[in-house]
Amino acid sequence: xxxxxxxxxxxxxxxxxxxxxxxxxxxxxxxxxxxxxxxxxxxxxxxxxxxxxxxxxxxxxxxxxxxxxxxxxxxxxxxxxxxxxxxxxxxxxxxxxxxxxxxxxxxxxxxxxxxxxxxxxxxxxxxxxxxxxxxxxxxxxxxxxxxxxxxxxxxxxxxxxxxxxxxxxxxxxxxxxxxxxxxxxxxxxxxxxxxxxxxxxxxxxxxxxxxxxxxxxxxxxxxxxxxxxxxxxxxxxxxxxxxxxxxxxxxxxxxxxxxxxxxxxxxxxxxxxxxxxxxxxxxxxxxxxxxxxxxxxxxxxxxx
Numbered sequence: 574x575x576x577x578x579x580x581x582x583x584x585x586x587x588x589x590x591x592x593x594x595x596x597x598x599x600x601x602x603x604x605x606x607x608x609x610x611x612x613x614x615x616x617x618x619x620x621x622x623x624x625x626x627x628x629x630x631x632x633x634x635x636x637x638x639x640x641x642x643x644x645x646x647x648x649x650x651x652x653x654x655x656x657x658x659x660x661x662x663x664x665x666x667x668x669x670x671x672x673x674x675x676x677x678x679x680x681x682x683x684x685x686x687x688x689x690x691x692x693x694x695x696x697x698x699x700x701x702x703x704x705x706x707x708x709x710x711x712x713x714x715x716x717x718x719x720x721x722x723x724x725x726x727x728x729x730x731x732x733x734x735x736x737x738x739x740x741x742x743x744x745x746x747x748x749x750x751x752x753x754x755x756x757x758x759x760x761x762x763x764x765x766x767x768x769x770x771x772x773x774x775x776x777x778x779x780x781x782x783x784x785x786x787x788x789x790x791x792x793x794x795x796x797x798x799x800x801x802x803x804x805x806x807x808x809x810x811x812x813x814x815x816x817x818x819x820x821x822x823x824x825x826x827x828x829x830x831x832x833x834x835x836x837x838x839x840x841x842x843x844x845x846x847x848x849x850x851x852x853x854x855x856x857x858x859x860x861x862x863x864x865x866x867x868x869x870x871x872x873x874x875x876x877x
Contacts, residue, residue: 574833574866575631578611578656582622590615590654595862598628598636602728602838602855602873603821605712605735606660609636615654617645625691626658630833630859630866636660637691637732661691661733665712672707680737683714695736697722704802717803720814726821726877728838736839742853743840745870747830753867755828755844765819767795768812782812786820786876817876825856827871833859834868842870 576596580588596611609628620643628636638658645654668687675683680697689711703717712727719727719737730736766787772779777797787794804811828844836842841851849872856871 574864575629576861576866577629578609578613579627579629580618580620580623581625581627583624584622586622588618588620588623593861594653596628596860598857598859600729600838600857601822602877603726603818605665605727605729606663607636607638607729607732608659609638610655610657612653612655614651616652617654620645625661626656628658631835633835634732635859638663639690660729661689662712662729662735664689665692665715665735666710668711669709670705670711670714672705672709674702674704676702678703678718680715680718680735683718684711684735687711692733692735695734695738697737704805706801706803720810724877726818730837730839739839739853743835743837744843744851745834745836745840745854746843746845747828747870748845751830751832752844753829753831755846755848756826758825758827758871760823760825761790761792763819763821764790764792764823765794765796765816766792768815769795769797770808770812771798771800773800780808780812782809782816784816784820820876822855822873822875824874825871826852826874827856827869829867829869831865831867833866836868836870842872 576593577591590613592614594612599608623640626638627634638660641657641659643656677699679699680694684694700721705714715727719725727735727737764787767783769778770780771777801811826849836854839853842849842854843851852872854870855873858869860867
């Protein structure tokens with residue numbers, strides 16, 4: 574299996590790294606970027622001008638991101654490099670649009686004032702408005718638009734393409750003979766049971782909503798929040814979004830197998846033991862060491 578990374582600098586100069594010692598790559602439905610870290614045997618280079626990182630498996634580019642850190646070091650008479658990188662769409666969490674009302678707006682309209690490198694966006698129909706809260710990010714605005722558009726949550730397709738609708742999926746099947754492990758993960762740490770929101774006059778508990786899912790599991794967590802101007806025309810919808818988001822990934826069925834078959838988020842997964850049948854992939858983790866590659870695929874059963 575071919576595994577390698579490339580750096581490019583501002584002039585376009587290419588540095589290739591083919592002696593991979595180990596790596597880890599992750600992609601998840603509620604995380605607005607891919608993540609890659611790897612260790613390679615290599616001679617040190619001057620990486621001060623490097624401005625983008627590529628990672629490939631079997632010549633497929635699965636990560637294109639900015640440099641978080643690069644560490645060149647020597648150990649046991651061998652030179653190594655450790656790289657950490659997030660996809661360029663991570664910058665959507667670090668840029669803030671102008672607060673206020675935006676009318677007749679599409680996803681591209683929200684992003685048009687920001688030149689986020691290598692990020693692209695799905696073409697969407699316009700919605701009547703979104704309200705941008707002070708201190709919120711471009712990703713917050715995309716999530717707001719997505720929920721108002723179709724009740725969903727945005728995700729990253731490929732390396733840095735933001736989508737708000739489910740793509741036509743590739744169909745992935747995993748055979749038991751290739752499986753390293755499979756299981757079910759329950760994560761209840763983020764779940765909120767009750768939300769109470771002020772009205773425009775500052776009166777508490779005018780708008781409230783609860784989660785029976787949380788209550789049934791004794792997860793009693795009340796939150797008091799200010800009026801959410803993003804959902805001023807439908808406050809209950811805003812509360813529903815927040816409760817749904819608190820449940821993200823609360824139940825994950827997963828299977829890990831030897832190899833990598835090119836899966837992406839929202840492809841469909843079927844595991845031949847019957848525990849997973851044509852469900853959308855929401856979590857991908859690929860790891861490798863000493864030439865052995867493992868892929869973990871997870872499907873979620875949550876509010877979205």
